[in-house]
Amino acid sequence: MNKIADPLKTLGVPEGASEEAVRLRYLELVKQFPPERDPERFREIHTAYEAAKDPLVIARRLLEPPDSDAPPRWSAVIDEQKEEPPALGVDLLLSLGNCEEDHAEARDGTEERDATEERDGL
Amino acid sequence: MSRATQRKQQKRKQKQWKDRQRRRSSSASKPHLNARHRDRLSRQKPRAWNGERPEDVAVFDDRVFASLPKDMASHVRAVREALDMAGQLYVDEAVARVANIPRSSLLSDWRLLVRGLASWLNRETEAASACWARLDPARRPGRIAGALMAAHRTDLETIPLPSNESPHQGHSGDLHVDWGQRLDKQTLFAAKLVRKVRIDRAAIRVAEAGTAKREGPRDLLVGPDKLKWLVKFSADYRPTEPKLVAALHQAALARAFAQPYVDVFATATKSLPGPPHDPNNSLLSFFYHSARDSSTTDRFLKNYLLNDLPHNKSLSEPLRNALISQVHLNEARQNIESAGTGFASMFAPRPDKGEIEASLRRSINSYPANRSAHKARVDWIESQLEQVDGGKRERQRWETRLLEAMTAWSHGLPDDTEPRLWLVDHYIENESLEEAKPHVDWLSASRHDEPKVRCMPWKWKLLEAMQLSRRKATLSDVTDRLDAADELWPAWLPKDWLAYLRAALLLRRGDTEEYEQSRQAICREREIVRDSLADSCMMLGAAQRMRVTAADLKPLREPVDGAVKNLKTLADDELMEVGTFYWDLHRVELHYPAYRSHGSKFGKEFFSRIKERPRMIQQLVGDERFVATILWSSDHRFWGSGYDFPVPVELKVAAKHHPKIAAALVNGCLKLRYGWSIKREHGVEKEFIRQQAASQRDPFYRSWFASLADEMDESLEERGGGEFANSFAGFGDMFSSFMNEFRDQFDDIDDDDDGALDCDPTCPCPKCQAARERSGSTHRRIDTPF
Numbered sequence: 058m059n060k061i062a063d064p065l066k067t068l069g070v071p072e073g074a075s076e077e078a079v080r081l082r083y084l085e086l087v088k089q090f091p092p093e094r095d096p097e098r099f100r101e102i103h104t105a106y107e108a109a110k111d112p113l114v115i116a117r118r119l120l121e122p123p124d125s126d127a128p129p130r131w132s133a134v135i136d137e138q139k140e141e142p143p144a145l146g147v148d149l150l151l152s153l154g155n156c157e158e159d160h161a162e163a164r165d166g167t168e169e170r171d172a173t174e175e176r177d178g179l
Numbered sequence: 180m181s182r183a184t185q186r187k188q189q190k191r192k193q194k195q196w197k198d199r200q201r202r203r204s205s206s207a208s209k210p211h212l213n214a215r216h217r218d219r220l221s222r223q224k225p226r227a228w229n230g231e232r233p234e235d236v237a238v239f240d241d242r243v244f245a246s247l248p249k250d251m252a253s254h255v256r257a258v259r260e261a262l263d264m265a266g267q268l269y270v271d272e273a274v275a276r277v278a279n280i281p282r283s284s285l286l287s288d289w290r291l292l293v294r295g296l297a298s299w300l301n302r303e304t305e306a307a308s309a310c311w312a313r314l315d316p317a318r319r320p321g322r323i324a325g326a327l328m329a330a331h332r333t334d335l336e337t338i339p340l341p342s343n344e345s346p347h348q349g350h351s352g353d354l355h356v357d358w359g360q361r362l363d364k365q366t367l368f369a370a371k372l373v374r375k376v377r378i379d380r381a382a383i384r385v386a387e388a389g390t391a392k393r394e395g396p397r398d399l400l401v402g403p404d405k406l407k408w409l410v411k412f413s414a415d416y417r418p419t420e421p422k423l424v425a426a427l428h429q430a431a432l433a434r435a436f437a438q439p440y441v442d443v444f445a446t447a448t449k450s451l452p453g454p455p456h457d458p459n460n461s462l463l464s465f466f467y468h469s470a471r472d473s474s475t476t477d478r479f480l481k482n483y484l485l486n487d488l489p490h491n492k493s494l495s496e497p498l499r500n501a502l503i504s505q506v507h508l509n510e511a512r513q514n515i516e517s518a519g520t521g522f523a524s525m526f527a528p529r530p531d532k533g534e535i536e537a538s539l540r541r542s543i544n545s546y547p548a549n550r551s552a553h554k555a556r557v558d559w560i561e562s563q564l565e566q567v568d569g570g571k572r573e574r575q576r577w578e579t580r581l582l583e584a585m586t587a588w589s590h591g592l593p594d595d596t597e598p599r600l601w602l603v604d605h606y607i608e609n610e611s612l613e614e615a616k617p618h619v620d621w622l623s624a625s626r627h628d629e630p631k632v633r634c635m636p637w638k639w640k641l642l643e644a645m646q647l648s649r650r651k652a653t654l655s656d657v658t659d660r661l662d663a664a665d666e667l668w669p670a671w672l673p674k675d676w677l678a679y680l681r682a683a684l685l686l687r688r689g690d691t692e693e694y695e696q697s698r699q700a701i702c703r704e705r706e707i708v709r710d711s712l713a714d715s716c717m718m719l720g721a722a723q724r725m726r727v728t729a730a731d732l733k734p735l736r737e738p739v740d741g742a743v744k745n746l747k748t749l750a751d752d753e754l755m756e757v758g759t760f761y762w763d764l765h766r767v768e769l770h771y772p773a774y775r776s777h778g779s780k781f782g783k784e785f786f787s788r789i790k791e792r793p794r795m796i797q798q799l800v801g802d803e804r805f806v807a808t809i810l811w812s813s814d815h816r817f818w819g820s821g822y823d824f825p826v827p828v829e830l831k832v833a834a835k836h837h838p839k840i841a842a843a844l845v846n847g848c849l850k851l852r853y854g855w856s857i858k859r860e861h862g863v864e865k866e867f868i869r870q871q872a873a874s875q876r877d878p879f880y881r882s883w884f885a886s887l888a889d890e891m892d893e894s895l896e897e898r899g900g901g902e903f904a905n906s907f908a909g910f911g912d913m914f915s916s917f918m919n920e921f922r923d924q925f926d927d928i929d930d931d932d933d934g935a936l937d938c939d940p941t942c943p944c945p946k947c948q949a950a951r952e953r954s955g956s957t958h959r960r961i962d963t964p965f
Contacts, residue, residue, distance in 0.1 A: 112501035122466035128437040131390035151225035154319035
């Protein structure tokens with residue numbers, strides 16, 4: 058058995074994936090292949106995850122310099138971020154339920170236009 | 180130009196100037212609208228209204244939380260934690276956290292909110308709507324849900340509010356909710372805020388426009404203007420779009436890295452923060468300048484190691500230590516490979532051995548479980564031992580370091596068998612049985628699949644027998660040990676040598692008559708000629724290991740020395756027979772002292788015949804003795820220098836169908852100190868033996884094929900890609916091709932890696948004594964106990 062197969066390839070995450078991204082992907086895969094339904098695949102995924110989160114494996118990956126032959130395209134980076142809307146902070150989330158009238162806020166909410174977008178060339 | 184035309188041009192220029200001035204002053208007087216949005220967001224805090232339920236207020240107000248009864252407080256705590264998890268997009272964990280809140284609880288609405296939030300965050304608005312339909316719109320969870328659902332509407336600017344502006348309506352429990360009916364001024368405002376932050380995402384449109392603007396020539400990936408724009412963009416949007424901002428930063432840095440413009444790179448690294456593991460871009464600067472100007476490289480790396488990493492609290496301590504360890508290991512490798520050995524050292528500066536040793540130690544001390552660092556250290560020390568020409572003291576120093584290195588490896592990675600196997604051999608050879616015993620016990624109890632580990636009880640008995648043979652007083656105990664070894668003999672290892680060991684014991688005891696009978700019996704049973712090459716080598720080897728006296732060894736040396744002097748007269752069969760014996764000894768790491776002086780000669784002779792008559796390969800590939808001899812040769816890099824790989828093409832062809840030949844090629848590659856491109860070329864053989872491993876009946880090959888393939892993968896993975904690693908590979912490859920081109924010219928030079936001494940270290944003859952005096956060596960490597 059090949060214990061050295063690239064753990065990131067097994068998990069289906071790109072080379073530069075953060076610890077967080079690796080963890081989320083692992084959780085997704087475990088949902089798809091739980092141990093009671095597909096023990097073989099689960100073992101493979103779990104082994105790959107253990108290897109991918111090994112500090113030495115992460116360190117080796119982080120110590121790779123960027124690929125100067127293929128620098129990232131702006132559009133590719135932005136397209137990737139389109140798929141990941143920003144998180145809602147807890148304070149913001151809870152404040153959505155406020156009931157007290159704040160006139161300044163209410164006025165801004167109806168009249169606001171984003172002139173910054175116009176200035177920045179949209 | 181006429182005066183009228185001149186006047187017209189002047190008036191036009193004045194008008195243009197005035198327009199510019201007017202525009203500047205108008206934009207200066209307007210408040211920055213994005214700054215207002217930022218300020219508004221920063222003021223978005225939950226505030227309780229008069230009469231709001233205390234259990235709802237307790238979710239965000241610590242004073243109210245402290246006043247709650249215990250059971251309710253535990254539910255509120257769960258809600259707080261779940262909202263925190265959901266905020267970080269751990270939605271499944273968030274749902275699980277509130278799952279235990281019962282329906283009858285006053286906090287049940289919050290449980291429904293979290294469940295629906297998981298769907299909403301995953302863009303499953305139908306599911307979210309169904310979940311939230313049961314919420315009380317008069318309570319905070321219901322209001323939050325209303326704002327979130329309304330945020331998906333595209334008519335928020337024009338939607339009319341319900342006539343009854345109070346949203347405090349009882350809910351019907353109807354699953355099909357008209358969320359528009361639940362809006363009031365505040366929830367409408369909240370919905371617009373959510374839409375702006377999370378759905379419309381103005382930042383994306385601004386980023387697309389900003390990055391699309393052309394700047395300078397086509398090949399300019401990022402320039403000063405783009406960097407200035409990015410800094411401004413980050414200030415505007417970091418509070419609401421931290422991931423987008425970070426991603427654009429990394430893209431800008433990578434683009435600056437790919438350019439030759441040092442000033443732009445410097446600006447980028449100073450004005451943009453780096454990734455969590457390199458926030459000051461010190462490591463990136465090190466990589467950048469490594470490829471360009473080595474004089475400034477060191478300070479970036481020092482800064483990274485001494486300032487940045489130790490203070491970087493965003494990384495866990497194990498990861499920090501692993502980074503430090505890996506950097507030191509890379510440093511050591513760089514120093515080792517930049518100097519090279521043998522012919523490379525003619526052209527490169529002498530390596531600072533102290534620096535290499537220090538880097539390896541620092542690597543291991545930073546992260547004791549770094550197997551690559553331990554292996555690199557052992558490999559480095561063994562390469563120094565191969566080159567020692569400074570005499571006994573220097574050899575002893577390196578041997579002591581090797582012992583330290585193996586001991587450190589065993590402590591840092593207690594489950595690794597390689598250092599323990601080495602330590603057992605070392606301690607027994609040095610009569611430190613007490614030190615060896617814990618490792619023997621551990622290996623025996625480990626239930627490791629590896630045959631070399633499983634046969635440890637056998638090897639222990641054999642080594643005990645050899646060690647007890649040293650003294651006449653303990654000779655009587657040797658037979659028992661040999662009998663025990665006989666019982667435990669591994670099924671995958673031929674037992675031919677045992678008869679020779681027993682014969683050697685008879686000789687050691689002085690039972691010359693029985694010894695003679697024993698020798699004759701061996702030749703009869705094995706159907707070989709007395710004092711043929713294999714017979715004489717096996718007897719000499721057994722006699723040396725069983726501590727036969729020098730006087731009795733002398734007649735045993737003669738046929739071997741004779742064979743060495745007349746290599747060309749030896750038959751191919753004879754060379755293959757002895758090759759098979761040596762492969763078996765290699766597999767269990769049991770050599771005899773004189774092997775170092777004549778083993779390589781037989782190996783090189785046979786291999787030179789293969790190169791001269793490559794058709795032999797096809798004719799002999801079905802002969803197990805030929806295969807064993809090839810395998811033995813692979814352990815010595817096919818008698819090459821460590822830079823080249825002198826394997827005939829016909830052998831590579833045979834490897835396609837013969838797994839053991841393929842394994843030999845992979846094994847030989849792994850013994851190369853450099854030549855990463857050669858390793859990559861043998862990827863096909865590596866995959867072949869990996870596939871063949873499970874089907875091997877012989878447990879030794881079943882385990883060995885798999886571990887060879889894994890080791891090759893590890894070796895290639897560690898070198899990796901990228902300029903940093905490739906620079907080493909390139910250097911090694913350059914010398915590898917140099918060696919291949921000029922090998923014939925250097926054939927006469929003996930770069931035999933079997934040791935500096937060209938003599939038997941225990942031989943009392945004048946020639947060997949003189950050689951030892953020249954080298955000053957009386958104590959040999961661990962596998963040559965005499």
